[in-house]
Amino acid sequence: MSPPGVDLVWNPAGATDLVLLAHGGMEESKANPHAWRAPILRMWPFAAAARAAVPNAAVGLVRYRYRGWNGAADPAMDLRAVLDELPPVIRRVVLIGHSMGGRAVVAVGDHPRVAGVLALAPWLPDGEPLTKLRGPVTFAHGTDDTITDPRATTAYANRLRAAGTPVTVYAVTGETHAMLHRPADWNALVATFAAGALTSSDPGPVSEAGTEPLPECAPRSSLPAAVGSIALARLRLPVVERFEVKSSPAQ
Template structure:
């Protein structure tokens, strides 16, 4: 079968490949923090790095680096913006990235927001993953319950704003309960007075990422996170502490812009 004249082999659409954008460290470093951004329920559009969902992750990249200065920190780049039903493209992409990592990478810490939160929790079963942080995650009941390779050692944490109207705090609680019922300890935090973009209390979200990464990478364990970690299904969500005086969406937007400018010139793409 010949191709139409307007669609020769040289003009077929290129399928983007999933990859990591390294901001700190380099491929092959023993410790690696991967930050996964959000997306859409269905979309085959390219997941450009300048979209708001990806830009929102840059302060978390900085926070992760502060939590584990000796670790590499990278942003995952999906092929498409959407989850796309049973295709589960972001999950497929992150698993492909993990499978391609060199054997010198011995410990991986995962941080994800929204669709990225859904993606990272499903990768908790990777033997090298020491911690998973899901921020305002999208967690449908139909998703399987991941079982970490070392359930009693892995640090699994979720955090959800009480004013989130995009993804469901209740669904997150149900997911955490399922984890605990399967014998997997987890910590769950409610962030009062904040919504899905994580902007009103952006300083506390940044501090959560820093303290989580420091704990999962074993550089400076955080007692609040470890104290909230439990396998008791009846345990109620803990309130996220007010660690930071930073408040307000305008300040958050300015912080995101400044962080992006500071880090962009040091990014290496592989």
């Protein structure tokens, strides 16, 4: 078992901010989450979008110990350990997570380094503990997602609102869990969110209740084109540095 950490794909000199991407996984699995699995690869276009939007910030992908949530919130513990042990120069972290990664970024979104939380098709089951999230908070979920429930995302957002946390929730019409039908719109959301969280005092529009449609900024994509864009992003963004947590995450 490897320790949790971060694969940095962009780390400009003097960076004090980090956009940190958390990939999806499984409900139960202690298997190795190797770097060529589909849930991890799906995050690479978001890394490219974040780098373009906030070029002065570092960009990295979280490495978990295991593939699964495992009933003990293993990915959330890994992510919190990463936030605790990042070099002191990193002062602000924007968290962006998909599916199980969306659940993880919500679970640790109260960390003092967090400057914003974006959850894409998050897995937020009934009874998920409420976290006092920091910075702008946005959830986005495909209307045709059959893996994680967009209604559960809206329900969790409404609980946050009732507790005093402003949340924007986007319904991504015609999109499924893999986010391959409207990849340009997902990329635009990631870029806009990262830039707003790190470079603007205005968090942007906040929906007071329910959901609003995610704007369509480009024609919908074919599956081969979407997969091709993932492969291209992976090839164009090599890992430039690796950071590993030195202490074991709390059990």
